[in-house]
Amino acid sequence: MQDAGVTRIGSDNWIMAYVHVAHDCQVGNHAVFANAATLAGHVHVGDYAVLGGFTGAHQFVSIGAHSITGVATVLLQDLPPYVMAAGNTAKPFGINSEGLKRRGFAAAKITTIKRAYKTLYRSGLALAEARRKIAGQAVKSPELRVLADFLERSQRGIIR
Secondary structure, three states: OOOOOOOOOOOOOOOOOEEEEOOOOOEEEEEOOOOOOEEEEOOOOOOOOOOOOEEOOOOOEEEEOEEOOOOEEEEEEEEEEEEEEOOOOOOOEEEOHHHHHHOOOOOHHHHHHHHHHHHHOOOOOOHHHHHHHHHHOOOOOHHHHHHHHHHHOOOOOOOO
16 A cells, blocks of 8 residues: 555545554545444445444555444454454454445345355455455456455455
8 A cells, every 4th residue: 555645534434432543544434433443544444334333454454435343343354345344353243234234235136245255265265366266256346346346456365
C-alpha cells in the first residue's frame, strides 16, 4: 500500500466510544466500529465492514467489504470480504450471511459466496490455487469479483 498522507472516513459510518483510527487509514461507507475498535496506521476498511468491540487491526492490514469481527479480535493479516472472524489472532468462522441478508443479497448470491469461502478455507488448496479458482468463478458471479480483487491485492496475506 502506498502512503496516502491522509486519513479518509467515508459516509454513514457508525463509530462508537473510544474508537481509534490512526494516520493514513481509509475507511469506506456504512462501516460499524464498536467500542474501542482500533486501527493502526495505513489500514483500509471496506464498505459495510463491522468491527466488534476491542478489535485491533495491525498496520497495513486490509479489512474487506461486508466482513465482521467478534469482540477482541486481533487482525495481523488481511480479512477478506464477506468473512466472519474472531480471536487473538483472528481465525475465519464462515461468512457474514446475516449481514448479507440484511443488505438484500439474494439467497443464491449468499450460496455462491459460501462456496467461495469453502474454496478458500476448506478445500485444502494452496492460497494461490484457491485465488485462481475464485477468480474464474467471479467471471459468472459478480459478487465474487470483490473477493477475487481483494485476494489479488493482498499484501500481508490473509487470515487462514
